[in-house]
Amino acid sequence: MKKFATLLAAALITFGGLTALASAHEQKAGDLVLHHAWSRATPGGAKSGAAFVEIENTGDTPDQLLSASSDVAAMTExxxxxxxxxxxxxxxxxxxxxxxxxKVALKPHGLHVMLMGLKKPFVEGDTFVVTLEFAKAGKVDLQVVVGKVDDMGEEH
Ligand SMILES: [Cu+2]
Structure with missing residues (x-):
């Protein structure tokens, strides 16, 4: 019985992990599909970071990204x-x-969500929430996954 409980716990943890990854990979909001929200680990002491995501509009009407906000930084733009x-x-x-x-891609050397005044460093494997506000689709809480320090997103 104890063994079964251990197996069940392991299965639940695995399932939880997969669910988190799946939701991070693609999120929908109205006509928008947000693909793969990611960030990079911050090297020691860095006080700012960036988040990236690809925004796809599957609808017949244009939308607009108005702003971004997050609890992990003092200021988000x-x-x-x-x-x-x-x-x-x-x-x-x-x-x-x-x-x-x-499609509009937020990616290194282009558009990005800038997170300034980080409350703690980003560590590879961590996730955090960035809220994007769209004119039409409204507010979307993005689950952002932290990758390596030198991640450029190509492998995704
Ligand atoms: Cu910036």
Missing amino acids: VHQMSMENDMMTMKPAGIVDIPAHG
């Missing part, structure tokens, strides 16, 4: 990174259009 005079700069992206039947 959607940023756009770009090259200006041979320098990588980033600034608030403002409202991001999500075209009908289109």
